[in-house]
Amino acid sequence: MFRSAPSGRRLLAAVSRLTTPLLPEDFLTLVDPLWSTTSLRGRVVARRRETGRAVSVTIEPGRGWAGHTAGQYVGVGIDVDGVRYRRSYSLSGPEGTDHLTVTVQEVPGGVVSTKLVRDLPIGTVVELEQAGGDFTLPDPLPAKLLFVTAGSGITPVMSMLRTLDRRGTMPDAVLVHSARTPEDTIFAAELAGLAARHPSLRVVLRHTSVTGRLDPAAVDETVPDRAERTVYACGPAALLDALGDAWEGLRAERFTAPARTAEGTGGTVDLGGAPLEVGPGQSLLEAGEAAGRVMPSGCRMGICFGCVLPLREGRVRDLRTGEAHGEPGDLVQTCINSACGPARIELP
Amino acid sequence: MTAVADTPATGPAGTLGSADPEPGPEETGREQHPQRPALELVPSSRRADVAATTNLTAEQIEELGRRLDAIRDRILAERGACDAAYIRNVIGKQRALEVGGRALLFAGVLPPAWIAGTAMLSIAKILENMEIGHNVMHGQWDWMRDPKIHSSTWEWDNVSSSAEWRHSHNYMHHTYTNVVGKDRDVGYGILRLSEEQRWNPYYLGNPIYNVLLSLFFEYGVALHDLEVEKVVAGEKPLSRVWQQLKSIGRKAGRQAFKDYLAFPALAGPFFLPVLAGNLTANLVRNVWSHAVIFCGHFPTGAVQFAPEQLEDESRGEWYVRQLLGSANLDGGRYFHLMTGQLSFQIEHHLFPDLPSNRYAEIAPEVRALCAEYGLEYTSGPLWKQYLQVLGTINRLALPNGRR
Numbered sequence: 001m002f003r004s005a006p007s008g009r010r011l012l013a014a015v016s017r018l019t020t021p022l023l024p025e026d027f028l029t030l031v032d033p034l035w036s037t038t039s040l041r042g043r044v045v046a047r048r049r050e051t052g053r054a055v056s057v058t059i060e061p062g063r064g065w066a067g068h069t070a071g072q073y074v075g076v077g078i079d080v081d082g083v084r085y086r087r088s089y090s091l092s093g094p095e096g097t098d099h100l101t102v103t104v105q106e107v108p109g110g111v112v113s114t115k116l117v118r119d120l121p122i123g124t125v126v127e128l129e130q131a132g133g134d135f136t137l138p139d140p141l142p143a144k145l146l147f148v149t150a151g152s153g154i155t156p157v158m159s160m161l162r163t164l165d166r167r168g169t170m171p172d173a174v175l176v177h178s179a180r181t182p183e184d185t186i187f188a189a190e191l192a193g194l195a196a197r198h199p200s201l202r203v204v205l206r207h208t209s210v211t212g213r214l215d216p217a218a219v220d221e222t223v224p225d226r227a228e229r230t231v232y233a234c235g236p237a238a239l240l241d242a243l244g245d246a247w248e249g250l251r252a253e254r255f256t257a258p259a260r261t262a263e264g265t266g267g268t269v270d271l272g273g274a275p276l277e278v279g280p281g282q283s284l285l286e287a288g289e290a291a292g293r294v295m296p297s298g299c300r301m302g303i304c305f306g307c308v309l310p311l312r313e314g315r316v317r318d319l320r321t322g323e324a325h326g327e328p329g330d331l332v333q334t335c336i337n338s339a340c341g342p343a344r345i346e347l348p
Numbered sequence: 349m350t351a352v353a354d355t356p357a358t359g360p361a362g363t364l365g366s367a368d369p370e371p372g373p374e375e376t377g378r379e380q381h382p383q384r385p386a387l388e389l390v391p392s393s394r395r396a397d398v399a400a401t402t403n404l405t406a407e408q409i410e411e412l413g414r415r416l417d418a419i420r421d422r423i424l425a426e427r428g429a430c431d432a433a434y435i436r437n438v439i440g441k442q443r444a445l446e447v448g449g450r451a452l453l454f455a456g457v458l459p460p461a462w463i464a465g466t467a468m469l470s471i472a473k474i475l476e477n478m479e480i481g482h483n484v485m486h487g488q489w490d491w492m493r494d495p496k497i498h499s500s501t502w503e504w505d506n507v508s509s510s511a512e513w514r515h516s517h518n519y520m521h522h523t524y525t526n527v528v529g530k531d532r533d534v535g536y537g538i539l540r541l542s543e544e545q546r547w548n549p550y551y552l553g554n555p556i557y558n559v560l561l562s563l564f565f566e567y568g569v570a571l572h573d574l575e576v577e578k579v580v581a582g583e584k585p586l587s588r589v590w591q592q593l594k595s596i597g598r599k600a601g602r603q604a605f606k607d608y609l610a611f612p613a614l615a616g617p618f619f620l621p622v623l624a625g626n627l628t629a630n631l632v633r634n635v636w637s638h639a640v641i642f643c644g645h646f647p648t649g650a651v652q653f654a655p656e657q658l659e660d661e662s663r664g665e666w667y668v669r670q671l672l673g674s675a676n677l678d679g680g681r682y683f684h685l686m687t688g689q690l691s692f693q694i695e696h697h698l699f700p701d702l703p704s705n706r707y708a709e710i711a712p713e714v715r716a717l718c719a720e721y722g723l724e725y726t727s728g729p730l731w732k733q734y735l736q737v738l739g740t741i742n743r744l745a746l747p748n749g750r751r
Contacts, residue, residue: 018610020602021503026496027443039495082432084493292490294498347500 033125034062040128044120045099050186054105055117056092061100061128068131070095070159074102075298077127080115086297087112090155091131094162103186105152135253142230145173146223148243150214150235154186156253157234161194170198174223178206178214214239216246254301265317267339271347283319284334293347295334302336309334314343401651401672404721412721413664419713420699423706432492434705438479446472450611456621466625470632476505477637478688483704485510486518507600508570512592516573522700526645526673527653536561536572540744542652547747554745565634570596643677643733644693646740649726650675670697675726677733684708
């Protein structure tokens with residue numbers, strides 16, 4: 001993650017003899033928190049209100065940031081009332097910028113999204129992970145593209161459109177985007193501007209308050225040559241499920257965790273230290289975090305595998321499928337697995 | 349329950365190392381050089397258990413436990429951004445003090461700079477060990493989920509590694525607090541701090557051992573983790589001791605290289621003032637932390653317990669044992685900070701994992717509860733408590749050092 005020359009590493013090692021048992025960065029980060037050499041951090045440098053309940057937050061990353069590919073998400077750790085929460089958000093800015101931008105829509109009752117949208121002052125330092133995810137455009141580009149998005153699902157597609165716009169190579173593309181109302185449409189003005197600049201881009205904005213929810217039939221009606229297009233979709237699970245059932249070859253990015261089962265879940269899990277009681281329907285990740293453990297995590301919905309830990313004893317149960325699984329040595333995703341009876345999992 | 353005082357101290361499961369086949373030196377006449385004995389227990393009037401020490405019924409003890417739980421639950425529900433800001437502020441200030449102190453010591457040929465630099469470095473080392481290291485390793489700040497301030501990742505400026513410390517301190521000391529023969533902080537394996545430890549001539553040196561322990565406290569702490577007497581008794585494999593020794597050696601080597609070689613050498617011609625400053629700061633830290641820690645459990649009023657107390661101990665009884673076995677120190681805000689809030693030893697022992705900045709706030713409530721239930725809440729100024737501890741150490745140097 002950190003690209004430092006061998007001589008830099010030797011210097012760091014030498015200086016750490018003077019700072020033992022701490023690291024040089026423990027002193028350097030007092031000057032600038034972004035100078036950490038062991039964890040990637042960023043500083044909020046700008047906020048822009050997109051709609052009544054969505055903002056774009058621009059973050060200046062530390063030196064280790066490797067950039068992103070349009071469509072990817074980034075793990076962000078922010079402190080809410082003293083407690084660090086880690087969430088993944090799709091990057092909405094174009095590729096190749098020094099700063100990164102995420103666009104977040106407030107989720108009712110969501111601790112982190114509420115903080116991000118309402119109360120994240122400029123200058124706040126956040127923890128970052130490198131960008132991840134494979135919801136990206138192929139190279140070379142498909143001849144014809146269709147993007148189907150709803151709500152905040154526009155964000156990864158916005159990154160793609162902005163990137164294509166900067167490159168000046170907009171292919172034949174249609175965007176069908178649905179939001180609740182015109183006022184609630186993120187990027188409405190910019191999308192109109194893009195469509196005006198690029199004749200090959202058609203933007204269709206729909207509003208559920210007027211025309212109801214988006215479904216495959218409605219898209220087919222709007223885009224008659226849909227079958228000839230490579231389709232990228234991002235939005236609520238119900239929309240993605242419907243599109244996936246209706247069409248072949250859909251590329252989809254899910255924002256919300258799939259439905260969970262609570263049946264036959266829960267148990268006592270040994271993560272090292274005091275045994276942990278995992279409640280029915282609770283994920284291992286949630287239980288560990290509630291007990292104050294530092295758990296690796298990423299998307300929190302079973303996608304990114306940033307949270308995997310080795311299972312040593314026992315089995316776990318997948319909260320999405322209700323299936324019990326796991327052999328000793330398996331790497332299990334703690335975000336979508338719960339306990340099913342006693343188990344031991346190794347936390348590094 | 350006081351009956352335990354009348355039985356010979358063979359102890360349950362032979363853990364006390366005083367089984368009959370091994371008569372003491374005074375009985376065999378094989379009088380040799382004074383040697384450090386395994387912790388041997390003899391009957392004593394000071395042995396007590398929770399039920400015998402209080403006039404409370406079992407129900408009252410459990411009620412007290414529930415009321416203490418309520419205090420804990422309230423703090424857990426309240427802790428938040430202010431607490432997080434507190435520990436980050438202390439850590440930032442401590443590191444700034446350390447950098448400033450070391451920088452001033454480079455000008456240490458000038459006496460005012462040497463004094464100021466040494467004082468700053470001493471304060472930095474004390475804060476690092478006590479308010480930060482000790483409390484972070486207790487998991488007091490784990491709830492923040494900041495990997496940089498977490499019990500599983502923290503390493504401190506002390507020769508005892510954090511992993512060894514978490515075992516010997518968080519587990520052994522905090523679980524078996526003041527249970528003679530179980531809590532190794534009673535005497536650190538070299539001092540006689542309880543009548544329960546059978547006297548032998550080795551203990552004539554008690555006051556001297558205490559001065560040495562005080563000066564080299566960080567090494568004393570690291571070596572007491574070795575549990576040498578358990579090795580002698582065959583309860584602990586040598587391989588484990590070797591592993592611990594290597595860990596101590598590695599850490600001690602790194603610390604010594606930094607304080608006694610690297611920084612003095614960086615000062616070039618001012619090698620000696622820097623060396624002297626670093627050495628002084630380490631000694632000050634050792635003496636101070638030794639004083640605070642000994643005043644936490646051994647002044648008059650702090651009770652020691654027989655191992656029988658641990659059998660079927662309820663949550664309420666555990667609380668009462670922690671309460672009676674600990675003693676507080678009186679002082680102002682900065683004094684409490686410099687003790688790592690261990691001046692609230694009673695509150696710390698009741699709630700070892702609550703953020704340390706909250707102990708001052710709950711202390712009046714705990715004191716009021718003690719008054720209500722007729723339990724002694726031992727507290728006093730540092731000088732007075734320390735004199736009492738020294739008195740006990742001197743008294744127990746002699747065979748029948750009764751009060």
